[in-house]
Amino acid sequence: MRQDLTVQQMSEDDDRSPPLDLRCGAAPSINRARNCSGEAVSGSGSSTSSSIPASVPVTVTEYQSQYPDQVLEIVLENVLQFLTSRRDRNAASLVCKSWWRAEALTRSELFIGNCYAVSPDRARGRFRRVRSVVLKGKPRFADFNLMPPDWGAHFGPWVCVLANAYPWLEKVYLKRMSITDDDLALLAESFSGFKELTLVCCEGFGTCGLAFIASKCRQLRVLDLIETEVTDDEVDWISLFPEGETCLESLIFDCVDCAINFEALEKLVARSPFLRKLRLNRHVSIRQLYRLMVRAPQLTHLGTGKYGPSEVAQRQGDTEPDYIAAFAACKSLVCLSGFREITPDYLSAIYPVCANLTSLNFSYATITADQLKPVICNCHKLQIFWVGVPCVIDYQCFEEIWVLKLILAVIMQALDSICDEGLQAVAATCKELRELRVFPMNAQEDVEGPVSEVGLQAISEGCRKLQSILYFCQRMTNAAVIAMSSNCLELEVFRLCIMGRHRPDHATGEPMDEGFGAIVRNCRKLTRLAVSGLLTDRAFGYIGKYGKLIRTLSVAFAGDSDMGLKYVLEGCPKLQKLEIRDSPFGDAALRSGLHHYYNMRFLWMSSCRLTRQGCQEIAQAMPRLVVEVIRSDDEEETDNYVETLYMYRSLEGPRHDAPKFVTILR
């Protein structure tokens, strides 16, 4: 990969073809014929199948004597339109100047993994015909309160530039960005053909902003809000969707924790014949869900709201709706989620759809293994399964009564196996499982957890096609992890979170080094790894030696010395995202990654052993790296140790919107 990232260093003078603007001016008809601007081409993205109209070859011959390479360029641009993968496009753009230009003209999906790596103007300057933008902002550890609020990642500067540059923009996907209502208003007003808005883990706006989107984006197909904070401005945004038939295909608002106008929602669903995905928030009761389902039996993805009766008393004489029939009528349903505040009696209603389900999210459903099993036993096609493991009973009310405590201890031992039992049921039935996520319902360290190595072992034996696993547990053994490494060879994502910090293998007392070592050694496709438990430098040695495809690595409370980090930085050539917290890695370790930091999207290190001087050295050695030192909001800089280091490559240098608790080192 090129070390030099500056665009300016690519010289404009080129013997083969005239400069871009001159060519555009000279042959406007050619451009119109082969471009991918809004009106001429239907569909989206670069996979258009528009062919060169007959007039173009005639026009080309006129200019042939002046620009002999023009035919080549036209052909190239048309071929490149079929290239959708951004990695392929990046490679193509490095071949030579004219390929760079052709690629820039034909790229319609712009992916920016770090919104501070490049400025909106620079992006606009290179890519002229973008239909879809993906922007990612804050680093992932910000989700866990490790970063003070108002750090940055503002959508504002971007939406201003996008509004001017790409009036035909259709899709925006934002992750961990800070968005205001005004930003959404500008977005809604600027793009007449706007089709898809997806906001993941964003914040900063309210239902006011949603109202703008609903009312002004007449072509809207997708409005997906996923784990995004939306403040309740008490605006009835649902009723602001346009009258008449809508284009809506996907409406996901389960994270919008505000009451909604249900009548308006029902009418909206009734006039949205293309609706396939609907995820409701907890203010929609099961009775209301029924009414929606009978209006939309074509749904493929359904997220229930509150899976139980509402608090409002039903009129006497009202019979319970036939929920089973409603589910049975949804013959295309493949993805189920929601089940908040669940009343388990109603769970049997979903039996008719289980056989077709490929994705099931029970992670918010507080149910027991016995309630889960009859559902899971029918889910033979399940590929994605998210489940929350119920916590043990809060026995604090029994503190004085030690006899009861004794009884409870016995019960809880049993509970342990029951919840592993739930996973055993999954392992027995779901042979097609690709992705499993096991969350704790009670996220504390010292509570005895109901899943353990038994569940993991069972899954590894039953679900051999597993590609991605996120598994929270209180205790683990190397043996179970090793078993998974040899059974699940398709693993690409392995994230094990042993919630007790520094917990060793509970059977042998050994560190968890060998388990994770086996994972990196045996799972040849592994690209993402998260480690936990008691780990020595040896574990990192394994990662450095065998983890050659790893792109994302998450480390917490692990390692002994600088060697741990060195092994990783020197051994993992594909590493792009490295996030570390509370591990004893210092300046020497940081220095060992100098050869690699330009290849990475970012490095996060919090509560490690870095000093300001150490970080300063890096900043001075690497001018294209932005080295941010972040301290807690209220703390002043006291000692030499850096609380949080967040550094990332950038073409723009230090950002101008950094808050005062961020110091950018130079």
Next chain:
Amino acid sequence: MERLLSFESDHLRATELRLGLPGSDKPSVRPKNNKRASSEISQESKSNSCASNAGNDDERDSAPPAKVQVVGWPPIRSYRKNTLQVQAKTSESELCRGMYVKVSMDGAPYLRKIDLKVYTCYPELLNALENMFQLTIGKYSEREGYNGSDYAPTYEDKDGDWMLVGDVPWGMFITTCKRLRIMRGSEAKGLACV
């Protein structure tokens, strides 16, 4: 009294059953090369712990860090935590707390309170009321209400209306009942006619 209390607390401590891993409290379980990273301690003392750990590689806690929650650990998004907390609170409040409602009786100087959760059906409730207020209520009939008795039990529902106890199914009753009032039979006649 104090001696008794201290004896009891000793007794409790002796019989205290910790539900952690067997031996998780004992330092000998941990392997020797356990070098802790910096902040084990909560956010307040983060900077202190950084400095103190720097030169002290052999520092080892004698017991696992107490129940102090470390910031951002385990790594669960606050969205998920909050959602589950809301659910836990609602279900907890339903399970643990009682459903106490005030009961007033015409002519009585002060009100009483009863826990509706304790009862499973109307006869039990009426029996309890009869015992509490030393009166007879009589049998309920759909047509005539509590005709034939001196008193009729009524309740205020969520909409603020006064209803006759017994008209709606028990399950619906206990979720909608906000308070009870035992009316004199003569006044209650009006209700029964409706």
